Amino acid sequence: MSEEVTYADLKFQDSSKIEHVQKFDQVGIKVHLTSKREMGKLKKLQNFKEELQKNVSLQLMYNMDLCKKIRNISTTLQELATKLCYELYRREPEHKCKPCPKEWMWHEDSCYKLFHNYDTWQNSGMTCSAHNASLLKIRNKSILEFIKSQKLYNYWLGLSPRKGYATYKNLDETLISSDWFTRNTSDLNDGKYCGFIGSIEYVYYASCTSPKHSVCEKLANPVKIESTLMDEELDGRI
Incomplete structure (x- = not known):
């Protein structure tokens, strides 16, 4: 009678261990799946970051090119205004566009x-x-x-x-x-x-x-x- 009890106890203990191992495996699978999903998210974020950096670089290049064009236009306008003002000055020495003080x-x-x-x-x-x-x-x-x-x-x-x-x-x-x-x-x-x-x-x-x-x-x-x-x-x- 005592031997049967011992056998039953041992069987119960083995069953508990198996259940514990199964639960651990399930947790391991969940952790693995979660890590895989997180890695996917991380990769997407990395791709988004790279795309954003690329767009920012392109925008900066565009802005620099635009600024250069604006400077060129401003320079051209200044040159035209100066030439025009000088012609007016030749006709009228005290024309108000003259960049010099009166009598200079x-x-x-x-x-x-x-x-x-x-x-x-x-x-x-x-x-x-x-x-x-x-x-x-x-x-x-x-x-x-x-x-x-x-x-x-x-x-x-x-x-x-x-x-x-x-x-x-x-x-x-x-x-x-x-x-x-x-x-x-x-x-x-x-x-x-x-x-x-x-x-x-x-x-x-x-x-x-x-x-x-x-x-x-x-x-x-x-x-x-x-x-x-x-x-x-x-x-x-x-």
């Missing part, structure tokens, strides 16, 4: 003003500074021809003062001169010589304390596209 002449990207009062080289430079400008420097042929057209006489230039007297120079020879980089501006009363336009063709030197006229230059403001085009449209010219 406009040439390319700079403004010029003649001061007819007599003063020393240093004081003339201070007069220019008071107008956010500097004494004229002739550094290219375009400016040279413009200045020649003004037929100036006895106007200080922004040449660096010299210690000793120098003979005259042809204006054309000064274009690449290092003398345009002004220096040695202290102690001008101590026998220094400064350059000035003595005729249409030549630069001369005289004592920096001598009284002469002055010509100042400064950068022109950008031509305002809207005002230039609107003025012409209202006038019925375009």
